[in-house]
Amino acid sequence: MHRPLIDIKGVRHAYQTQSGPLQVLDGLQLSVPDGGFSAVVGPSGCGKSTLTRLIAGLMKPDDGEVWLNGDLVTGPKSIVGMAFQNPVMLEWRTILQNVMLPLEIVSTNMSKREKEDRALHLLALVGLEGFEDKRPSELSGGMRQRASLCRAIVHKPxxxxLDEPFAALDAFTREDLWQTMHAVKAEEPFTGVLITHDLREAIFLSDEVVVLSGRPARTQYVMEVHLKGPRDIEHLYTPKSADALNILRHQIQIAQGRAPAEEAAQ
Amino acid sequence: MSWKKVAVPVAALIIFGFFWELLVWVNGWPNYKMASPSDLWPAFWKFRWLFLEYGWDTFWRTVAGLVLAVLCGVFLGMIMGLSRIMRDALYPLLVGFNAIPKATVVPIIALLFVGQHDMNTILIAFLISFFPIAVSVSIGLSTLEPEYRDILASLGASRFTIFWKIALPKTLPEFFGALKVAVTLAFIGTNLMEIVEPHGRGLGHLFDSGKISADYPLMFAVLIALALMGILLYYVVVAIEKVFAGWAERAPT
Incomplete structure (x- = not known):
């Protein structure tokens, strides 16, 4: 087995609160192979966002290790790209300038022209051709999220x-963006982690779904997704997908403490 | 930019003047009770050179005080916006200081720096107007959504880069909002010094001489001159805001 690109080993983390330490992660395991895409699901407030900050190197775990591409993460690295539920845009910049923002931080050997071409290429890829000179305030929520996606990958991380990037969108826009994600992945392969609350989204986008237990979160269940490569929405309505969704839903109930845990033994 | 943008406020001013004139005329008030707009023009004309000279004094002192307020206000706001400890430490001090009526500070300043009239006047203009700037900049910086920071921090950007590329421009609309308040406050400060500690310069002094010589139209004329300068400076700020923070203005729908 080749070395995983993202490897999280037994990570524990607690926040200091006024009523003492609050353990959010307790023995979390996650490994994603090169080119893999894992979805992480779990009950609300179980520490999923903490996980993203750990991978990005924005904070250090109390215990355990986070490895990216064979390097132990000790601080922010320019090899990650992030997109959030809130597609924060710099309102004073055009969409193109927003997308190019990471290229101003990460050192590249691209010329200004090449940077611009790359940003324009990505904008076209997500269906924002012709919007490059608009201000973020002129775009809808879905379009802003598309632009935010471009910004997350412009420096080839x-x-x-992805921290619940589609959670605030309406159902139809969300499904459009799922398709866009596959289109982007086909052209710009990446290794990724998707934090989500949406089990259908998890199955539709990822290769592997990781269920976290309730707080403190540990890895409770890992499911390999039966769908491979780019897929259509129809694939979500097959008996196999229904079975997978049922298993996941049941696992979430266990994580929430609403179903007995014995059945989880696997 | 259509002619309406200029015509509407000008028309409003004319209508306001008309009703003022009407009010005085209907009540038959003598000009020592309330001067009417028609009394003002003769007063302006009679003292036109003094208005120019003293108006310039008041104007440049106000602008100097304002510049000082911007520099110190932004600096204080930055410190408070970026550091929790400094915020906790400085807020009560600033609020307490701002609560002191500035009229009581005037004699203190005047005694501290006897005879330094220009500096004293600028100081009061500054002291009265830096507070809203400091508060708004600190609020703008401390309410920056964490995602903004994370986007750059995850790429290894330094704190300064994050401040320069995101925090600072994002705070500009709040800053200009506060600056508009500060402009009018600064005029109050300048005139406070000029009236309370008369030293023969500035529109405040002209007001004071009007009072002493019972020239009521002159006193009203000074007030109108101050109002006009306030409006002028306000629109200068609006113009600067358009250049630097025009993006915050939504297109009319």
């Missing part, structure tokens, strides 16, 4: 971290 080795790891893409």
């Amino acid at each position: 080795e790891v893409l971290i």
Whole structure:
């Protein structure tokens, strides 16, 4: 087995609160192979966002290790790209300038022209051709999220971290963006982690779904997704997908403490 | 930019003047009770050179005080916006200081720096107007959504880069909002010094001489001159805001 690109080993983390330490992660395991895309699901407030900050190197775990591409993460690395539920845009910049923002931080050997071409290429890829000179305030929520996705991958990050990027969108826009994700992945392969609350989204986008237990979160269940490569929405309505969704839903109930845990033994 | 943008406020001013004139005329008030707009023009004309000279004094002192307020206000706001400890430490001090009526500070300043009239006047203009700037900049910086920071921090950007590329421009609309308040406050400060500690310069002094010589139209004329300068400076700020923070303005729908 080749070395995983993202390897999280037994990570524990607690936040200091006024009523003492609050353990959010307790023995979390996650490994994503090169080119793999894992979805992480779990009950609300179980520490999923903490996980993204750990991978990005924005904070250090109390215990355990986070490895990216064979390197122990000790601080922020320019090899990650992030997109959040809130597609924060710099309102004073055009969409194109927003997308190019990471290229101003990460050192590249691209010329200004090449940077611009790359940003324009990505915008076209997500269906925002012709919007490059608009201000973010002129775009809808879905379009802003598309632009935010472009910004997350413009510097060709080795790891893409998506923290519930589609959660605030309406159902139809969300499904459009799922399709866009596959189109992007086909052209710009990346290794990624997707944090989500949506089990259908998890199955539709990822290769592997990781269920976290309730707080403190540990890895409770890992499911390999039966769908491979780019897929259509129809694939979500097959008996196999229904079975997978049922298993996941049941696992979430266990994580929430609403179903007995014995059945989880596997 | 259509002619309406200029015509509407000008028309409003004319209508306001008309009703003022009407009010005085209907009540038959003598001009020592309330001067009417028609009394003002003769007063302006009679003292036109003094208005120019003293108006310039008041104007440049106000602008100097304002510049000082911007520099110190932004600096304080930055410190408070970026550091929790400094915020906790400085807020009560600033609020307490701002609560002191500035009229009581005037004699203190005047005694501290006897005879330094220009500096004293600028100081009061500054002291009265830096507070809203400091508060708004600190609020703008401390309410920056964490995602903004994370986007750049995850790429290894330094704190300064994050401040320069995101925090600072994002705070500009709040800053200009506060600056508009500060402009009018600064005029109050300048005139406070000029009236309370008369030293023969500035529109405040002209007001004071009007009072002493019972020239009521002159006193009203000074007030109108101050109002006009306030409006002028306000629109200068609006113009600067358009250049630097025009993006915050939504297109009319």
